[in-house]
Amino acid sequence: MQHAHTGLYQPMSYELTMWTMRMAHRNASSSEEGIPVATATIMVKGMTCSGCVNSVTKALKGVKGVQEANVDLQAQTATVTFDESQTSVAQLKQAIEEAGYDTE
Numbered sequence: 001m002q003h004a005h006t007g008l009y010q011p012m013s014y015e016l017t018m019w020t021m022r023m024a025h026r027n028a029s030s031s032e033e034g035i036p037v038a039t040a041t042i043m044v045k046g047m048t049c050s051g052c053v054n055s056v057t058k059a060l061k062g063v064k065g066v067q068e069a070n071v072d073l074q075a076q077t078a079t080v081t082f083d084e085s086q087t088s089v090a091q092l093k094q095a096i097e098e099a100g101y102d103t104e
């Protein structure tokens with residue numbers, strides 16, 4: 001963890017404001033309240049069939065903090081909902097690359 005857990009319990013903090021904005025922005029999905037959730041869409045190159053989609057989905061869901069991963073074969077994208085305090089886009093990309101696909 002790079003930065004300390006400041007802000008979460010301070011009602012007017014900047015972090016909480018940003019978090020509230022994200023909460024309002026995200027889709028109505030089944031995540032618990034109280035988690036700083038972010039959604040990212042990552043370009044995934046090299047997927048050719050539903051087996052690839054499954055591999056990428058599995059790789060993403062195996063990352064700590066990932067709540068949802070929707071991989072689109074046609075669009076060559078992965079849309080991931082994750083807890084920002086536990087993971088990052090860089091780590092998600094790394095997981096995709098470790099599964100054998102390129103990211104952008």
Ligand SMILES: [Cu+2]
Nearest residue numbers: 048049051052
């Ligand atoms: Cu495939």
